[in-house]
Amino acid sequence: MSKKVYLKNFMVIRCIVERGQAQKIFKSTQNVGAISATIYYARGTGIREQMGLLGITVEAEKEVIEVVAPKDIAEHIFDVMVDVGELHLPGKGFIYMSESIKALTYIPSKEE
Amino acid sequence: MKIDISDAIVLIISYLIRKIKQQVHTILPMITIMITFQFFIVRYPINESISTIFYLLLLIPATMFMLEGIKLALVPLIESVALGLVKNNHLFLFISSLFLFGISIVVIEQYSEFKNIVSTSYVISLSIIVGIAMVYSMMRFILDIKFKEAIFTLLISILILSFIIYIIDETSLGMSLDSVNLIINPIIYSIILSFGYGITRARKGGSTLDMYGFGTITLIALLSILFTQIFFFIVYFIDNSHLMIPTINIDKTIEFINSIEINVSIISIYILYMLFLEFIIIKNGILNIRDTIIGIFFVIIGTTLFFIGLKYGLSIIADNMFFLLPSITQQVDIMGDITVGYGPLYSLSIGRIIIVSFIFLLGYSATIAEPALSIIAQHTQKASTGAFPTTIYIHIVAIGVGIGSSLGALNVIYNLNYFMLISIPIIITIFILPKLNSKIGAIAMDYASVGVGPITIIMVVSLLKNFNIELDQYSSFLGILALCWLYGYISILIFSYIKGKI
Numbered sequence: 001m002s003k004k005v006y007l008k009n010f011m012v013i014r015c016i017v018e019r020g021q022a023q024k025i026f027k028s029t030q031n032v033g034a035i036s037a038t039i040y041y042a043r044g045t046g047i048r049e050q051m052g053l054l055g056i057t058v059e060a061e062k063e064v065i066e067v068v069a070p071k072d073i074a075e076h077i078f079d080v081m082v083d084v085g086e087l088h089l090p091g092k093g094f095i096y097m098s099e100s101i102k103a104l105t106y107i108p109s110k111e112e
Numbered sequence: 113m114k115i116d117i118s119d120a121i122v123l124i125i126s127y128l129i130r131k132i133k134q135q136v137h138t139i140l141p142m143i144t145i146m147i148t149f150q151f152f153i154v155r156y157p158i159n160e161s162i163s164t165i166f167y168l169l170l171l172i173p174a175t176m177f178m179l180e181g182i183k184l185a186l187v188p189l190i191e192s193v194a195l196g197l198v199k200n201n202h203l204f205l206f207i208s209s210l211f212l213f214g215i216s217i218v219v220i221e222q223y224s225e226f227k228n229i230v231s232t233s234y235v236i237s238l239s240i241i242v243g244i245a246m247v248y249s250m251m252r253f254i255l256d257i258k259f260k261e262a263i264f265t266l267l268i269s270i271l272i273l274s275f276i277i278y279i280i281d282e283t284s285l286g287m288s289l290d291s292v293n294l295i296i297n298p299i300i301y302s303i304i305l306s307f308g309y310g311i312t313r314a315r316k317g318g319s320t321l322d323m324y325g326f327g328t329i330t331l332i333a334l335l336s337i338l339f340t341q342i343f344f345f346i347v348y349f350i351d352n353s354h355l356m357i358p359t360i361n362i363d364k365t366i367e368f369i370n371s372i373e374i375n376v377s378i379i380s381i382y383i384l385y386m387l388f389l390e391f392i393i394i395k396n397g398i399l400n401i402r403d404t405i406i407g408i409f410f411v412i413i414g415t416t417l418f419f420i421g422l423k424y425g426l427s428i429i430a431d432n433m434f435f436l437l438p439s440i441t442q443q444v445d446i447m448g449d450i451t452v453g454y455g456p457l458y459s460l461s462i463g464r465i466i467i468v469s470f471i472f473l474l475g476y477s478a479t480i481a482e483p484a485l486s487i488i489a490q491h492t493q494k495a496s497t498g499a500f501p502t503t504i505y506i507h508i509v510a511i512g513v514g515i516g517s518s519l520g521a522l523n524v525i526y527n528l529n530y531f532m533l534i535s536i537p538i539i540i541t542i543f544i545l546p547k548l549n550s551k552i553g554a555i556a557m558d559y560a561s562v563g564v565g566p567i568t569i570i571m572v573v574s575l576l577k578n579f580n581i582e583l584d585q586y587s588s589f590l591g592i593l594a595l596c597w598l599y600g601y602i603s604i605l606i607f608s609y610i611k612g613k614i
Contacts, residue, residue, distance in 0.1 A: 018130075019498075041498040049400070054120055056184060056406055057127035063498075090119040091126065 007103040011074035013067045015081050016044065017093035022063035028084040033073045038066040058091045068100060131180065135172045138486060141477035142567070143168075146433060149470060154436040154457065160429055167425030170417045171567075175483045177414030178299065182487060185407020186299070186383070187306045187494075188399055193386050194310025196394035198254065205393065207247055213303075213382070214246030214332075215239040220378050221296060221368050234343055238336065242294070245335045246304075249328035253311040259327040259554045260545055266334040267545075271538045273341040278531040284344055286591020289534060291340040292333045293564060293593050296368055298484040299379045299415055301562050304328050305491045324495035327554035329561045333597075366573060369566045370427070372419040379415050383408055418483065422566055430574040437578045440466055464525055468518045471575060475517030475596060478571040479510035484562035492555060500555070505604060509563040512603030513596040517572050520592035524576065530591055537598035544605045552608045560600035564593055572596065 017025060022039045029037065042062045048055040069077050078097050086092050115123070150156065197206040218239035225231040252259070277285045295301065308325025368374070390396060438444050439455030441463035446452045458466060479485065489502035519533055545553055576592055 019493075051115065053402070053406070054115060054123055056180075056403065057123045061494075089122055089126070090115070091123045 004104060005107050007100075007105070009071045010068055010100040010103050011071055011097050012100050013065075013069065013074060013078050013081065013095065013097045015065045015067075015085065015087070015093065015095040016042065016062050017065070017085050017087075018059040018091075019061040019063050021085060021093070022065045025081050025085045026065055026067075028080050029067055029077050032076050032080050034067050034069055034077050036067075040064050040066075062093075068103065131176045132172060135175045135179075138175065139171055139481045142474070142481045142571070145470075145473050145477045146429070149474075150433055153466060153470065154439055156436055156439075156454065160432065164425055164428050167421050167423075168429055170421035170425060171481070174414050174417035174421050175486065177410040178418060178483055179414075179486055179490060181407045181410030181412075181414055182299070182302045183407070183490060184403040184410065185405075186302055186411055187309075187491070189383075189386050189390060189404060189407075190303055190306035191310035191313065192396050192399060193389045193394065194307045195314045196396050197389070198311055198314035200394060202393065205389070209385070209389070210246045210250050210307075211243040214243035216378070216381075217295060217300060218242050220374060221294065222364070223374070224364060224367060230347060234340075234347075237343065238339055241335060241339045242332055245332045246328070249331045250308060250311055252327075253308055253325070254315060259331075260548075262331060263327075263334065263545060263553075263557065264542065266331075266338055267538055267542050270334065270337055270341065271535060271542070273338070273345075274534060274538075275531060277341060277344055280348065282530055283591075285534070286530060286594060288340045288344055289337055289591055289594030289598075291336050292561075292597050293365055293569065294333065294336045295329070296365060296566055296569075297375050297379065297415070298418075298482070298487055298562075298565060299382075299411060301329060301484045302487045302491070303382060304332075305488065305558075309491070309495065325491070326495075326558050328558075330554065330557040333561045365569055366427075369419070369570065370423045372416065372423060375419045376412065376416050380412060383411065422570060426567065427570050427574065430571055431578075434575045434578040437467065437575065468521050468525075471521045471572075472514040472518035474514075474571055474575060475568065476510045476514035478568040479513040479563050479565075479596075479600075480506060481567050482563065482565040484565045485509065485559065488559055488562050504607075505556070505559050508604050508607045509559050509600045512560065512600035513563050513568060515603065516596035516599035517568075517592060519599065520572070520576065520595045523592075523595075533595060534591070534598055537602040540602045541598075541605055544602075544609050548605065548608055549612050552612065553605075556604045556608045557601060560597065560604050563600040564596045568596060569593060 015025060019041070026034075026037045026039065040063070042064050043060055044058075044062045045060065048058040048060060051058065065081070067077060067081075074097060078095065081095055082088065085095070087095050196202075197209070216239075218235060222235045222238070225235045248257075251257070252262075274285055274289070277288060305325045305328075308328050310325075312324050390399065436444060436446075436454065440458055441456050441460050443453045443455045446454050456463065485506050489506060492500045492502050492505075519528075522528060523530060523533060548556070572592060
């Protein structure tokens with residue numbers, strides 16, 4: 001039976017983008033070391049209601065991409081996500097990174 | 113919140129690019145196939161006026177406005193109305209609104225049929241049936257009536273009646289099955305789906321995906337066929353000279369597609385009625401006023417542009433292009449200052465293979481361009497929170513429609529047994545449906561039901577009309593839309609079945 005191995009020094013990157021953009025962003029993170037991601041649908045509210053008529057240009061339907069990555073490559077993955085998602089442009093989305101104190105998943109041993 | 117002008121421009125441009133790109137993806141395959149046909153198959157220079165091409169391209173912003181308007185205003189408004197009517201126990205208004213909605217769909221789309229006693233009684237009785245079907249289909253979301261059992265009964269009845277009609281008169285069989293294309297305006301699909309979704313939200317304890325407003329479109333389509341077939345018998349036994357002549361036919365459908373004012377007016381009236389229910393009767397006050405106003409404006413603009421694009425763009429281009437279709441296998445006279453003979457370009461057997469393959473590709477690409485499929489995809493995405501593979505389903509339906517239209521062409525060329533062609537997909541559907549996951553059955557069948565819309569109808573009909581001139585069998589293309597629809601059904605049901613097994 002596999003042992004419980006707790007992972008430390010991990011970062012969680014959460015990126016909220018317009019619906020349909022998540023897959024493209026995730027693929028780009030795979031090229032720089034991200035192993036997997038969780039993508040789910042969400043609905044954004046707040047900003048688009050305060051923007052007047054321009055608010056309709058911001059989609060309420062969002063996709064959230066959650067990537068967990070080792071600390072040493074997390075910064076790079078973060079930057080790639082910003083560039084590919086053009087998150088510095090208005091209405092494109094929001095991204096943030098936070099530290100994971102403790103994580104666990106099944107990790108196959110090297111012999112397997 | 114204050115936004116810089118430069119940021120506002122970036123927002124607007126990126127919004128427009130994103131939306132236009134989505135619509136170009138849907139319409140591009142059809143335009144590519146048409147251009148390929150013109151330049152590489154019949155090899156005749158295109159001679160369309162700039163205005164006709166402009167009208168054709170209007171379909172891109174039209175669909176963009178329609179989909180955006182539906183998302184911003186129509187879906188939230190109608191869901192809110194349905195939810196409010198059920199939750200506040202406005203049962204009379206709920207039932208009467210649905211009943212009138214069903215009646216109006218038929219009466220307005222078949223207005224030109226009020227000309228003699230037989231056709232008038234057909235339209236009126238069909239409208240009542242559709243009204244009842246609308247109430248029943250929506251009530252099943254509240255009463256939890258199973259979808260599969262109803263569809264099963266309808267399909268078996270249609271199969272039996274089809275066989276009897278086939279023995280009496282083959283043309284009438286095609287016409288009765290073509291009555292499946294009762295709903296032409298894609299916005300109406302959105303109204304039906306949103307209403308169903310609103311009702312399911314009002315139910316306590318949540319609902320499964322199959323109950324999220326799906327199945328109503330299929331039930332109405334099948335009931336329309338069944339009623340049309342029953343009406344055939346009534347007329348046949350009273351006076352067999354009338355046969356199916358007064359009932360729904362493709363020419364009338366094309367006429368309705370070309371009625372821009374009626375299509376825009378009907379949508380405007382439905383929206384006004386929904387606003388009346390929302391703000392005067394229910395007084396929910398939960399809608400985003402900005403989104404509602406802009407969305408309604410988009411829906412009206414989109415519907416107007418869509419039907420203008422169909423009438424002055426697609427119909428004309430399709431007719432002009434497919435006029436040369438017979439030149440593939442025989443000589444066509446091109447009238448001008450001097451009449452010039454053109455063709456035959458290929459040998460008979462090669463030419464026929466080209467025609468059938470081309471019709472398949474055209475049926476496939478026209479289906480992808482249908483806004484109704486994008487509408488149902490948008491709705492499914494919402495109901496399944498993105499879990500449903502909408503793109504695959506659209507392509508599978510399109511393949512089915514392509515197969516159906518090419519079988520229609522084969523039927524014209526080789527005079528196949530039409531009953532065999534329609535009975536195979538019906539029997540396969542009857543066998544597969546009970547084996548399907550209940551969540552998928554209603555959605556899959558709704559996808560196929562909306563797959564044959566105005567774009568497919570214009571393309572297939574204009575193509576086959578020219579095709580028929582060659583063969584001098586004008587009436588034999590009747591039933592082609594039923595083939596498109598039935599093969600759309602089985603392709604998506606077989607796909608869902610296999611997918612469920614994997």
